[in-house]
Amino acid sequence: MFGRVHEWSKGHVKLMDALRVAPFVGLVVLTAWPYAANPAAGPPGMRIGLAGYLALSAALLAPLLWQRRWPVAAFAGVALVCFGQWLLEIDLVPADLAVLMALWSVARTRAFPWALAAGLIAELGVFLVIVRWGQVTFSMFFSGSIFVVTVWLTGLYASTRRRYLEGLEERAERAERERDQQARMAAAAERTRIARELHDVVAHNVSVIVVQADGAGFAIDRDPEQARQAVRAISRTGREALAEMRRLVGVLREGEADATDYTPQPGLAQLEELVRGAGVPARLRVSGAACELPEGQQLVVYRIVQEALTNALKHGGPGVRALVELVYGGPDLVVRVTDDGRGAAAPRSPDGHGLIGMRERVAMYGGAVSAEPRPGGGFEVLARLPVPVTRAA
Structure with a gap:
């Protein structure tokens, strides 16, 4: 709630300044009746009349309308009016409290040298008022200074707290930016790794095409049926290579990859070996009628299982x-x-980006992945990968 009020006040600066001055205006109106009833009665300071009282009050309160934007200028304006009031030997009026409000604004929003200067000027004003009364004693000066010092210290405390909160907000924003930057870097690094692996998949498919083409060339005269099978294998492998190549083009790749090894990447056939060597007691369970998947998609399944284990x-x-x-x-x-x-009780690794990598891989094939604690304890990684229609059939 206070956060919303603070944000609202930032967008309505003039209205907030007016609301700050409103209590002083109300005090001036409530204390104006002696000046209107009998201007000649009372102490000398009350003989300025109602018009003079209202004019002096307006001159004292007007600078407060700019205290948020220009607190030093507002304090200087109020102090000058107070000094003129002292020179004219006009006693204090309720609107003189504006000097305390202006002092608080300077102590709250400006550096300590400005706050110290404003506090000394306010103390000088207390001393001049006591001299005007003709009762220059330590007790009188101490009594008058209590209000000035209290307001000054309150402003300094508000300034310290404001800087502390601004520092917290700045650190939180910086931490959020660093976290987003680390996530982007992790995603870019994972895309680089995926691109290199897909490069190997495509290279392997091209190698298969070359071998099958050579075999078909040798068998086309002696065994036409074997040649036809080789041509069908070439066609199927070529389509898979094109599909993987399209995905490869869409993945960012950094630097130069030393792709001299054309050994195919792991797939579903290596899952059993992966589960056995996971370092934790693990079992592999397959349900439903297995279907042949493209090598790139098999690699995604392998990496998801590897990361989860x-x-x-x-x-x-x-x-x-x-x-x-x-x-x-x-x-x-x-x-x-x-x-x-x-x-859920497991400690989170601050530099872990496994889930980001899994999401990047699954997103290439239009799937989805989630990783979250289980209600009864433990952890679950769940991924769904669309199966090509021809393979599913």
Whole structure:
């Protein structure tokens, strides 16, 4: 609530300045009746009449309308009016409290030298008033200074707290910017890694095409059927290579990759080996009728399982066990990795970007992934990858 009020006040500066002056205006109006009733009665300071009283009050309060934008100028204006009032031997009026309000604004919004100068000027004003009364004693000066020092110290405290809150906001904004920057850097690094891996997939497919083409060339005269099979393999592999190439073009790549190794990247065939060597007791369970997937998509499944098992090993705690499930059937392949570790109680790694990498990989194939603690304990990574229509059929 206070935050909304603060934001609203920033957009209505003039109205807030007027509201600050309003209590002083009300005090002036409430204390104007002696001047209107009998201007000649009372102490000498009250013989200025109602018109003089209102004019003096307006001159004292008018600078407060600019105290937020120009606090030093507002304080100087009020101080000059007070000094003129002292020279004319006019006693204090309720509007003289404006000097305390202006002093508070300077102490709150300006550096300490300005606040100290304003405080000394206000103390000088107290001394001049006491001299005007003809009672220059330490007790009188101390009594008059109490109000000035209290307001001055209150303004300094408000200034310190304001700077502290601004520092907190600045640090929070800087931390948010750094977090976003780290996330973007992690995403860019993951795209680079994906691009290199897809490069290997495409290179492997092209190598298969070359081998099949050579085989078809040798068998076209002696075994036409084998040549036809080789041509069909070339056609299928070429389409897969084109699909992977389109994804490769859409991925940012940094630097030069030393892509001299044309060994194919891991896929579904290596999942069993991955689960056995995960470092935690884990099982692999496959449901539904398995279908052949493109190598790039198999690599995505492999990396998701690898990252999920790594997280279980790092954050699951002692004795954690994991279950890897592949569910075929329907338009999506469901990859679910669950563990019975600490779940929500596990410490979060500040530099971990595994989920970002999984999202980048799955997003290339139009899928979705989530990673969150399970209600009964443990952690779950769930990914859905669309299965190509021809493969699903």
